[in-house]
Amino acid sequence: xxxxxxxxxxxxxxxxxxxxxxxxxxxxxxxxxxxxxxxxxxxxxxxxxxxxxxxxxxxxxxxxxxxxxxxxxxxxxxxxxxxxxxxxxxxxxxxxxxxxxxxxxxxxxxxxxxxxxxxxxxxxxxxxxxxxxxxxxxxxxxxxxxxxxxxxxxxxxxxxxxxxxxxxxxxxxxxxxxxxxxxxxxxx
Amino acid sequence: xxxxxxxxxxxxxxxxxxxxxxxxxxxxxxxxxxxxxxxxxxxxxxxxxxxxxxxxxxxxxxxxxxxxxxxxxxxxxxxxxxxxxxxxxxxxxxxxxxxxxxxxxxxxxxxxxxxxxxxxxxxxxxxxxxxxxxxxxxxxxxxxxxxxxxxxxxxxxxxxxxxxxxxxxxxxxxxxxxxxxxxxxxxx
DNA sequence: ACGGTTGATGGCAGGAGCTGACATCGTCCC
DNA sequence: GGGACGATGTCAGCTCCTGCCATCAACCGT
Numbered sequence: 001x002x003x004x005x006x007x008x009x010x011x012x013x014x015x016x017x018x019x020x021x022x023x024x025x026x027x028x029x030x031x032x033x034x035x036x037x038x039x040x041x042x043x044x045x046x047x048x049x050x051x052x053x054x055x056x057x058x059x060x061x062x063x064x065x066x067x068x069x070x071x072x073x074x075x076x077x078x079x080x081x082x083x084x085x086x087x088x089x090x091x092x093x094x095x096x097x098x099x100x101x102x103x104x105x106x107x108x109x110x111x112x113x114x115x116x117x118x119x120x121x122x123x124x125x126x127x128x129x130x131x132x133x134x135x136x137x138x139x140x141x142x143x144x145x146x147x148x149x150x151x152x153x154x155x156x157x158x159x160x161x162x163x164x165x166x167x168x169x170x171x172x173x174x175x176x177x178x179x180x181x182x183x184x185x186x187x188x
Numbered sequence: 189x190x191x192x193x194x195x196x197x198x199x200x201x202x203x204x205x206x207x208x209x210x211x212x213x214x215x216x217x218x219x220x221x222x223x224x225x226x227x228x229x230x231x232x233x234x235x236x237x238x239x240x241x242x243x244x245x246x247x248x249x250x251x252x253x254x255x256x257x258x259x260x261x262x263x264x265x266x267x268x269x270x271x272x273x274x275x276x277x278x279x280x281x282x283x284x285x286x287x288x289x290x291x292x293x294x295x296x297x298x299x300x301x302x303x304x305x306x307x308x309x310x311x312x313x314x315x316x317x318x319x320x321x322x323x324x325x326x327x328x329x330x331x332x333x334x335x336x337x338x339x340x341x342x343x344x345x346x347x348x349x350x351x352x353x354x355x356x357x358x359x360x361x362x363x364x365x366x367x368x369x370x371x372x373x374x375x376x
Numbered sequence: 377a378c379g380g381t382t383g384a385t386g387g388c389a390g391g392a393g394c395t396g397a398c399a400t401c402g403t404c405c406c
Numbered sequence: 407g408g409g410a411c412g413a414t415g416t417c418a419g420c421t422c423c424t425g426c427c428a429t430c431a432a433c434c435g436t
Contacts (some may be wrong), residue, residue, distance in 0.1 A: 003401070003402040004402090004413065004414070008413080029391090029392065030392080030393070039415090040197065040412080040414075040415060040416080041394090042395090042415065042416075043414055043415075045253060045393085045394060045395080046413080046414080049394095050393075050394075051392095051394090054411090078372075078374060078375040078376065079372055079376075080372055080375055081375065089401090112308070116304040116305065116308045117304065117306065119307040119308055119311055120300070120304045120307055121306065123303075123307055136364075138425080141344050141348070141365055141368055142368055142376075145340065145341070145344055145369045148340035148343065148344065149337060149369065149372065152333065152336035152340055154331050155335070155336065156333055160329070177329055177333065180329055180333055182331045182374070183330070184266075184267055184268055184330050184333050184334045184337065185268060185337060185370045185373035185374070186373070186374065187269065188266065188330075191384080191385085191430070191431045192384065192431090196385090209431075217421065218421080218422070222422090224377055227385080227386090228385075228386055229422090229423090230386065230423095230424095232383080232388075234385080236385080238422080239422070263396095266383080
């Protein structure tokens with residue numbers, strides 16, 4: 001067997017989430033997280049850029065899924081429909097991880113610094129979506145606006161999903177929210 | 189005359205922006221900012237919660253203006269039109285301060301931490317707008333979606349205004365972007 | 377006029393986040 | 407068998423930020 005226990009990164013993520021839930025983000029030190037994972041503070045910072053980033057390792061995967069779904073939309077589909085396809089894809093993924101998502105989100109919502117980080121991750125998703133639309137031939141500012149609108153729909157629907165009853169599916173909530181956005185934009 | 193020079197807060201803001209422009213946000217220490225303003229680091233942190241906040245003192249004023257304009261929209265106006273009225277109001281205000289806005293934005297765009305802070309300020313604007321709509325009788329999630337859509341329009345238009353030629357007015361860019369968003373939402 | 381209160385500031389100690397430089401030591405490859 | 411490699415540890419140090427107490431002019435009530 002190896003010199004080190006496997007999956008140091010995953011152990012750090014697990015320890016961090018547990019501690020953030022137990023005593024709060026601000027009341028947890030990086031040294032404590034590393035200690036629980038059997039590592040040192042210095043090693044934590046080799047795996048994660050800072051104390052917040054440890055909660056956001058999944059956003060890269062989410063982005064790939066979203067972009068792939070936008071790319072995979074029918075060639076003639078309207079931009080907003082390509083975005084909707086992306087939302088469906090990430091909705092299905094997150095639905096499978098609902099307990100984890102709730103736990104994680106309770107930590108993020110409770111701390112302003114973490115909400116800041118979450119917002120910039122969403123902004124990154126939006127930018128990636130806009131770029132994907134652009135490659136589909138959608139001009140600016142339509143591409144960016146469609147992407148921003150899609151992320152807004154995600155944000156609203158996700159909030160309702162996390163805080164709402166278990167039988168509401170995220171993808172369904174997103175479809176409803178998108179329909180609502182369309183109505184609002186039309187001047188309803 | 190008083191024991192202290194007047195407008196300590198304003199001097200700190202001026203010194204901070206100047207230094208952030210000159211050598212960058214990360215390369216500037218709070219001690220340097222305070223020193224240039226004739227104060228100490230400790231006093232800086234009495235006026236601003238952290239090193240980033242010194243660039244965002246205007247957001248409260250912006251929010252008041254936005255909410256007031258939403259409140260002042262005709263009673264029968266559709267949510268999206270009430271939001272548009274708010275965008276017009278802040279557009280006019282910012283138009284008067286374009287040189288300052290460019291300078292400030294160049295600093296923010298160059299630093300991730302500052303972009304995070306900017307995003308949460310915009311999210312706060314969105315939440316305040318949603319609440320104003322709610323008081324007008326707009327139900328959820330329509331209120332939040334209209335607010336998010338409005339802030340998305342602001343975001344896109346602002347980016348084009350800051351980076352574009354001088355003769356393009358922000359309010360005009362926002363009207364164009366809003367029209368584009370409506371087209372996109374309709375499936376164009 | 378005098379004394380107490382208030383309010384903005386300074387000084388200092390200290391914790392926590394984060395980084396650079398160097399050491400350690402299994403593993404892998406030739 | 408030896409050297410390169412890679413993940414981790416150790417340590418020093420800077421900066422951000424906070425708590426606590428001191429200072430001192432302005433103001434206020436008597």
